[in-house]
């Protein structure tokens with residue numbers, strides 16, 4: 001059976017009926033790509049997958065995890081981190097307290113990257129870091145601060161580009177990580193665990209934190225999976241959750257489009273709340 005809007009919608013309806021997860025406004029293209037992979041994995045057609053989901057709710061959970069892509073890395077898109085360091089941190093440094101939300105944090109690489117950057121700027125002690133995701137499994141892993149050495153070391157080049165761009169002050173990554181190469185493990189040092197509060201939150205169905213709560217919201221490489229209407233809805237809620245003159249950072253390939261963009265001043269991937 002070829003995947004089209006009608007049969008993908010059938011699957012989305014079924015997922016919603018069984019589990020309450022709401023993918024109605026995810027972009028058709030990315031849903032179709034994911035569903036194709038799921039069907040390949042289960043070696044069945046869409047109708048059979050729906051039948052299996054009805055009989056076994058665990059399969060729904062598995063399908064949901066496959067739909068929500070978890071790709072991430074430390075200091076992903078270093079250029080955005082350097083922008084953040086130059087444009088946002090000097091303003092946040094003037095505030096008594098700094099509250100940051102990583103929405104769609106996946107395995108936690110982005111939130112731990114922030115922790116490292118804040119620590120290097122002596123801002124960690126006055127920061128509150130919150131990181132949320134729809135997927136409970138990735139949050140479990142994120143809380144432990146345990147990563148895969150061989151995969152994540154490939155991305156340590158990002159760490160070097162951001163943290164060690166000024167050669168006179170070299171900070172070895174081992175200041176933050178303990179390496180166990182034999183076990184393929186990279187652990188966040190225990191003294192840096194527990195700074196970040198990880199919890200489950202669905203940007204589509206859950207209520208948002210109170211108004212004017214955050215100095216910075218990072219939501220990167222997630223909105224691309226939503227259609228434009230849902231993107232705008234979520235961005236408007238982020239706008240409400242930000243304190244005046246505070247910041248929203250999106251992914252390298254994401255932008256605020258439509259009227260909600262009038263509420264922000266854009267500079268690269270950094271959006272400052274202006275009204």
Ligand SMILES: C[S@@+](CC[C@H](N)C(=O)[O-])C[C@H]1O[C@@H](n2cnc3c(N)ncnc32)[C@H](O)[C@@H]1O
Nearest residue numbers: 068069072104106133134135202203204220221
């Ligand atoms: C591609 S990862 C991005 C991770 C990180 N922000 C980065 O840029 O490296 C997208 C994350 O968004 C999460 N996600 C997808 N839909 C979501 C939703 N409705 N609410 C909260 N998180 C969601 C996925 O579970 C996944 O971990």
